[in-house]
Amino acid sequence: MSTFQLEFVSPEKLLLSRPVEMAVIPAAEGEMGVLPGHSPMIVALRGGVITVTEAGQVSERLFVAGGFAEVTPSRVTILADEATPVAQLSKADAERRVAKCEKAYDEAAGEATPEKRDAAMARLLAARAMLAAAEAA
């Protein structure tokens, strides 16, 4: 099966760069499966799990807290704010994070501007996605 180059970078390092067959990306407006030859796009990511398929099998599952992806027919570049392999997620950490984000959201919901509320909401959703991924793993 044909492949495309997947590059996965976090601000601190290049995490992954190799040809893969398919990647499922948690785009801001819904999960998005990318196959070779996808039309060029730039998408924002929400918190979720990126699933990488190689040789017909899921080879890699990585949690991202947010970021951006650039899709071209021959290459996908994912700029992740924070990335962890799903296997390394811990449920306790995720729960703590959800609790923290819920608190921050409650505070923001009171008086902050809509943008701040949205940002807090996005963080909360990312934390919930992290918890869900940790539970599923």
Added chain:
Amino acid sequence: MASLKALRLRINSVKSTRKITQAMKMVAAAKLRRAQQRAEAARPYAERMERMLASLGAAVAGQPDAPKLLVGTGGDAVHLLVVVSGDRGLAGAFNTNVGRFARNRVRELESHGKTVKILGVGRKATTYLKREFGSRFVGEVSFANKKVVGFEDAAEIAATITKMLDANEFDVCSLIYNRFKNVITQTPSEQQLIPGAVPEQEAGEAIGAQALYEYEPTEDEILAALLPQNLAVQVYRAILETTAGFYGSQMTAMDNATRNAGEMINKLTINYNRTRQANITKELIEIISGAEAV
């Protein structure tokens, strides 16, 4: 002429200094290698970010409601300088260089009638500049008690800058830091952050490809999220380069100090031996002349 005992003490003290500087040099070399690796590891992200920003920037450039982070406030009256330096000393002129560069810049801007605000990152330049420009400081950050400076730290600084911009506290923001050329050369330089220079698209295939991009959500929304991130990346890069440069500079400084201590020891040893010989000769003369007198 100093007494033999004084010379001996002096030699011993210089010897222990040499041991310390030698150890510091080796520590700096090890840390330099790690800092360089980290700087290298952060490069791909910055490069890809730049590429995305180039295609996005081209898409929204010229729009009247383009985000402030990209085009600034339109004014030029208030400058915010973010000065990045090391947290520790004993690194030759590393911190002084960036401090002096910043000082000249502040003076130049003020002589043109601009208002200057300073955000100090790293302890050394902060203390250096505070003496003269204490009233211009709007904040300071130090990583002295941190082992490794992570991206979150840079993001925090970027968030401070964004907040100030939203409150219209400055018009132009620049970063002043030591650019890491190589292990022995670091040059203080200035980089303008806001209004941001849209990275030039490479001609040819890039432009063809960029016209076809679809955006999800809209360009504006992605840009609004991408720009603060880009700011954080720039700050992060400056911090990483400063860290690498600092250790490079410290290594060179400590190497020089070790060599100087060696020279000093040689000189003192010669002096010591001469003094000892002179004492022996003097004693011999005394004995001989004493014997002759009998």
